[in-house]
Amino acid sequence: MGDEEQKDKPAASPSDRIPGGHKPLLRCIVKLGGAAITCKNELESINEEILESVCVQLREAMSKSANSSSGNVVSMDWSKRLGKPLVSAPEEFRNCRSLDLDSNFIVVHGAGSFGHFQASSSGVHKGGLNLPLVKAGFVATRISVTSLNLEIVRALAREGIPSVGMSPFACGWSTHGRNVASADVSHVISALHSGFVPVLHGDAVVDDLQDCTILSGDVIIRHLSQLLMPNYVVFLTDVLGVYDRPPTDPHAILLRKIAVDEDENWMIVKPKLQHEKMGVEITVAAHDTTGGMKTKISEAATIAKLGINVYITKAGTPHSLRALRGEVDDAPDDWLGTVICSSKNSIFQNTGGQV
Amino acid sequence: MGDEEQKDKPAASPSDRIPGGHKPLLRCIVKLGGAAITCKNELESINEEILESVCVQLREAMSKSANSSSGNVVSMDWSKRLGKPLVSAPEEFRNCRSLDLDSNFIVVHGAGSFGHFQASSSGVHKGGLNLPLVKAGFVATRISVTSLNLEIVRALAREGIPSVGMSPFACGWSTHGRNVASADVSHVISALHSGFVPVLHGDAVVDDLQDCTILSGDVIIRHLSQLLMPNYVVFLTDVLGVYDRPPTDPHAILLRKIAVDEDENWMIVKPKLQHEKMGVEITVAAHDTTGGMKTKISEAATIAKLGINVYITKAGTPHSLRALRGEVDDAPDDWLGTVICSSKNSIFQNTGGQV
Numbered sequence: 001m002g003d004e005e006q007k008d009k010p011a012a013s014p015s016d017r018i019p020g021g022h023k024p025l026l027r028c029i030v031k032l033g034g035a036a037i038t039c040k041n042e043l044e045s046i047n048e049e050i051l052e053s054v055c056v057q058l059r060e061a062m063s064k065s066a067n068s069s070s071g072n073v074v075s076m077d078w079s080k081r082l083g084k085p086l087v088s089a090p091e092e093f094r095n096c097r098s099l100d101l102d103s104n105f106i107v108v109h110g111a112g113s114f115g116h117f118q119a120s121s122s123g124v125h126k127g128g129l130n131l132p133l134v135k136a137g138f139v140a141t142r143i144s145v146t147s148l149n150l151e152i153v154r155a156l157a158r159e160g161i162p163s164v165g166m167s168p169f170a171c172g173w174s175t176h177g178r179n180v181a182s183a184d185v186s187h188v189i190s191a192l193h194s195g196f197v198p199v200l201h202g203d204a205v206v207d208d209l210q211d212c213t214i215l216s217g218d219v220i221i222r223h224l225s226q227l228l229m230p231n232y233v234v235f236l237t238d239v240l241g242v243y244d245r246p247p248t249d250p251h252a253i254l255l256r257k258i259a260v261d262e263d264e265n266w267m268i269v270k271p272k273l274q275h276e277k278m279g280v281e282i283t284v285a286a287h288d289t290t291g292g293m294k295t296k297i298s299e300a301a302t303i304a305k306l307g308i309n310v311y312i313t314k315a316g317t318p319h320s321l322r323a324l325r326g327e328v329d330d331a332p333d334d335w336l337g338t339v340i341c342s343s344k345n346s347i348f349q350n351t352g353g354q355v
Numbered sequence: 356m357g358d359e360e361q362k363d364k365p366a367a368s369p370s371d372r373i374p375g376g377h378k379p380l381l382r383c384i385v386k387l388g389g390a391a392i393t394c395k396n397e398l399e400s401i402n403e404e405i406l407e408s409v410c411v412q413l414r415e416a417m418s419k420s421a422n423s424s425s426g427n428v429v430s431m432d433w434s435k436r437l438g439k440p441l442v443s444a445p446e447e448f449r450n451c452r453s454l455d456l457d458s459n460f461i462v463v464h465g466a467g468s469f470g471h472f473q474a475s476s477s478g479v480h481k482g483g484l485n486l487p488l489v490k491a492g493f494v495a496t497r498i499s500v501t502s503l504n505l506e507i508v509r510a511l512a513r514e515g516i517p518s519v520g521m522s523p524f525a526c527g528w529s530t531h532g533r534n535v536a537s538a539d540v541s542h543v544i545s546a547l548h549s550g551f552v553p554v555l556h557g558d559a560v561v562d563d564l565q566d567c568t569i570l571s572g573d574v575i576i577r578h579l580s581q582l583l584m585p586n587y588v589v590f591l592t593d594v595l596g597v598y599d600r601p602p603t604d605p606h607a608i609l610l611r612k613i614a615v616d617e618d619e620n621w622m623i624v625k626p627k628l629q630h631e632k633m634g635v636e637i638t639v640a641a642h643d644t645t646g647g648m649k650t651k652i653s654e655a656a657t658i659a660k661l662g663i664n665v666y667i668t669k670a671g672t673p674h675s676l677r678a679l680r681g682e683v684d685d686a687p688d689d690w691l692g693t694v695i696c697s698s699k700n701s702i703f704q705n706t707g708g709q710v
Contacts, residue, residue, distance in 0.1 A: 044435045078473050078495040079502060080399045082437070089495075090476045093488035118433050121445045129549055133448035139517050139551070140433040140444075143509055146520055147434060150505060154498055162494050165501055166525040172542035184539075187527035194484055194561050196494070206549050 025192060026230040027104045028326060030058065031221050032152065033237040033296075034112025034202075036315035040238075044114050044144060046151055053316035054236060055159040061324035062101045062161065076157035087158075103162060104192055106224060107152070107199045110217045114148040115141045119204065119214050125178075127210025138212055141204040142169060149201045156197065164196045168203040168215055175207040175215060183223050200224075218299040225303045233303050234323045235296060236315035241338030242297060244273070257331040259343040260301045267343060270331055297340075304340040313337030380547060381585040382459045383681060385413065386576050386651075387507065388592040389467025389557075391670035395593075399469050399499060401506055408671035409591060410514040416679035417456045417516065431512035442513075458517060459547055461579060462507070462554045465572045469503040470496045474559065474569050480533075482565025493567055496559040497524060504556045511552065519551045523558040523570055530562040530570060538578050555579075573654040580658045588658050589678045590651060591670035596693030597652060599628070612686040614698040615656045622698060625686055652695075659695040668692030 032054060039045040059073065074092040111119075119125060122137020129135050149165045156163035166188060174182045191198045202217040225233055243252040257270040300310040311323040319336045322328050331339040387409060394400040414428065429447040466474075474480060477492020484490050504520045511518035521543060529537045546553045557572040580588055598607040612625040655665040666678040674691045677683050686694040 043441070074491070076491040076494040077498050079499045086398070088476075089491065090488060093477070093491045096487040099487050099490065121443075122448070132451040132454050133445060135454065135517050135550060136429070136431040136444065136448045136515075139431040139512050139519065142519055143432050143505070143512060144434045146505055146508075150498070150501055153501075157494050157498060160491075162490050164494065164497055164524065165522070167520070167522065169519065169546075170521040170525040170542065172526070172539070172545070174545070184527070187525065190527070190529070190561055191524075194566065195490060206545055211549065 025104060025189070026106065026228045027102065027232075028061075028324070029106045029108065029221055029224055029228075029230045029233045030324065031217055031233070031235045031296075032107060032109040033235065033315065034110030034114070034116075034217075035238040036112075036236055037109065037152070038112025038114060038148070040113055042113055043117060044147070046148070050316045051152065051155050052159075054320070055155045055161065057316075057321040057324055058105065058107075058156065059101070059159045059161055060321060061326075062103050062105060064100050064102055073160045076160060076162060077154045079154070081154075099160070099162065099195075101161070103195060103197050105197050106188065106192070106228075106230070107156065107163070107197060108217045108221050108224070109148070109152055109199070109201050111145050111148065111202050115145040115202070115204075118144050124204050124212055125214040127207055127212050129211035134212065138204045141214070142167075145201055145203055149199060152201075153199050156199065162196050163199050164191055166191065166198045166200050168200055168220060169205050171200075173203070173215060173220070174205050175213050177209040178207060178213045180215070180219060180223050181208060183220075183227070185224065185227050188224070189228070218296050222299040222302050225306065225308055229306070230308060232326045232329075233300070233308055233310045234320075235300065235310065235312040236320050236323075237296070237312060238314065240314045240317075240319070240336045241312045242340075244268075254336060255338050257339045257341070258304075259341055259345075260304045261343040262305065264301050264305060266301065300340045304342050307342050307345060309345070310340040311337055312340065380459060380544070381461065381583045382457065382587075383416075383679070384461045384463065384576055384579055384583075384585045384588045385679065386572055386588070386590045387462060387464040388590065388651075388670065389465030389469070389471075389572075390593040391467075391591055392464065392507070393467025393469060393503070395468055397468055398472060399502070401503070405671045406507065406510050409675070410510045410516065412671075412676040412679055413460065413462070413511065414456070414514045414516055415676060416681075417458050417460060419455050419457055428515045431515060431517060432509045434509070436509075454515070454517065454550075456516070458550060458552050460552050461543065461547070461583075461585070462511065462518070462552060463572045463576050463579070464503070464507055464554070464556050466500050466503065466557050470500040470557070470559075473499050479559050479567055480569040482562055482567050484566035489567065493559045496569070497522075500556055500558055504554060507556075508554050511554065517551050518554050519546055521546065521553045521555050523555055523575060524560050526555075528558070528570060528575070529560050530568050532564040533562060533568045535570070535574060535578050536563060538575075538582070540579065540582050543579070544583070573651050577654040577657050580661065580663055584661070585663060587681045587684075588655070588663055588665045589675070590655065590665065590667040591675050591678075592651075592667060593669065595669045595672075595674070595691045596667045597695075599623075609691065610693050612694045612696065613656075613659075614696055614700075615659045616698040617660065619656050619660060621656065655695045659697050662697050662700060664700070665695040666692055667695070 037047055037051045039047050074089050075087045078087055118140040122133050124137045124141055153163045153165045172184050188198045203215055205215045207213045239247045242255045245252045255268050259267045259269050304310050313319045313323050328335050392402055392406045394402050429444050430442045433442055473495040477488050479492045479496050508518045508520045527539050543553045558570055560570045562568045594602045597610045600607045610623050614622045614624050659665050668674045668678050683690045
């Protein structure tokens with residue numbers, strides 16, 4: 001879906017984000033990949049371990065204190081949880097003067113094993129709300145993806161992150177022939193201004209040509225990036241990054257740094273590969289109605305072109321924590337992941353000169 | 356909260372809704388009272404029986420067929436439910452040509468035993484997001500009320516109603532000194548146009564004077580009514596309607612019809628009571644942070660003044676089905692509930708003359 005998207009939104013100039021200048025509103029947009037945070041082959045099953053680990057790392061990345069992983073995290077989820085004791089935290093917060101968080105992050109998550117079955121078995125992405133099957137599928141898809149959204153908001157809140165669910169359909173995101181037509185981000189900005197972490201997700205939305213479609217989390221991230229110009233964008237997935245061939249191939253090489261030029265041509269900056277021109281083969285999960293790694297890389301390239309560095313790495317690893325902290329611009333050797341950046345920024349870094 | 360609200364939105368003229376004229380977009384706004392659909396004294400517990408009954412009645416009210424309560428209802432909730440077999444309905448919908456529903460309804464629900472504990476123990480309604488307690492309470496409140504919203508959307512979908520959750524905070528509803536400042540209903544209208552039933556709820560929202568507050572479902576209904584001019588509005592509660600004194604009092608008389616004039620003075624049209632001027636005593640649930648019956652009646656009066664009849668009755672009774680069908684304008688003797696209408700309409704009905 002991302003490939004044929006119009007790239008029509010004028011973006012703020014990257015030069016507005018002068019290093020050392022005034023801090024931009026938005027520090028980071030994080031994509032929690034559906035494949036990472038859910039169990040792909042089990043319907044509507046969350047990978048609790050990875051999700052918790054991601055939330056802990058997000059809190060660490062947001063923390064203003066050096067000792068960020070201390071045990072005094074107080075949950076903001078005071079709701080019942082099956083089989084868990086009730087958390088009722090007002091007293092702990094009463095004595096707390098500051099959350100001590102630099103929380104200007106946006107979280108966008110994919111669907112994984114939530115929503116895909118409902119969407120693909122009814123053809124929501126193809127449109128046609130006059131068909132009862134599609135209308136029912138739209139409803140069923142939204143129930144499934146909003147269930148996941150609620151669980152992710154809760155998992156973030158349990159780590160003391162002031163997360164608020166903002167469902168794209170409810171926010172008024174809509175498409176025109178499957179391209180984003182309307183994406184009012186004023187509510188998202190308002191939530192950020194109030195110190196909340198908006199949590200969006202891939203969603204079923206209204207399309208003014210074909211009635212409805214599926215808007216993927218990756219497309220949402222690209223639009224948010226164009227409009228809000230974060231310092232950096234992190235994609236957390238279930239593989240370490242972008243490889244030169246399917247990562248299941250034992251000869252697959254992890255591409256550490258890719259530079260993207262104005263025409264979205266790619267140049268592999270690191271590692272130096274022997275063969276001159278190099279195609280990047282990618283794997284697409286069979287059940288992924290919104291495109292797998294291919295869409296992700298295409299969207300990442302569009303973001304990088306704006307001058308925003310994109311880090312792709314594996315969720316719940318030491319590498320994801322460093323990415324969330326925004327510490328991997330140079331793709332250090334001991335960091336496993338892929339940095340996608342603008343060729344302008346890349347040449348600038350290599351030569352020290354202005355392009 | 357409703358009492359001091361500005362009534363500043365110009366509404367479409369009631370005369371636009373000429374009987375027999377072209378059908379307005381919106382047939383009905385239904386409030387599912389928190390006290391009716393949740394177990395008030397048990398934290399985050401849904402009254403499943405009442406909720407299911409309300410959803411069945413809503414479907415019956417929406418149905419275009421005479422035999423509406425037939426057993427061929429196909430669920431639109433295809434997600435896992437604890438302890439229930441998985442519903443996977445695409446096949447049934449594939450052979451279905453039309454949903455056969457007149458679904459231009461909006462559902463708004465209260466919080467009941469969801470959200471109130473979180474809101475009141477942290478003081479979200481009083482504002483002050485700089486206080487960690489309030490910020491955490493905001494997050495906790497939204498988690499709780501959106502959990503309920505999801506369950507209500509699912510319960511409606513199980514009855515084959517194409518319901519979509521639209522959280523006011525995410526939709527961009529905000530307040531100014533606790534009065535509604537911004538209520539973009541374009542997304543709600545778009546959802547209605549697509550044949551969905553938007554499901555909104557009382558929510559924690561941003562307030563531009565005091566940072567945040569609680570926006571009650573009753574205030575949301577009043578605003579939606581002013582902007583969308585439904586044919587009628589139904590409040591489903593845990594009592595039969597409005598009484599002349601607390602309904603626990605054995606001498607309490609159910610007021611069948613109340614007329615409201617331009618200045619929001621009330622006149623009890625039915626029954627004819629002996630004492631001339633009559634105050635309506637009301638009960639306010641102690642834990643209700645957004646006002647109980649008093650707010651409801653005040654909001655209902657404002658809606659009635661627009662020429663929209665408001666029916667208040669007990670959820671899950673034969674009376675609520677008749678109200679949802681819009682069949683109780685004249686407050687028939689065998690119907691137990693309260694009709695609140697404009698005194699203009701009331702006089703018009705009694706005299707047959709134009710006021």
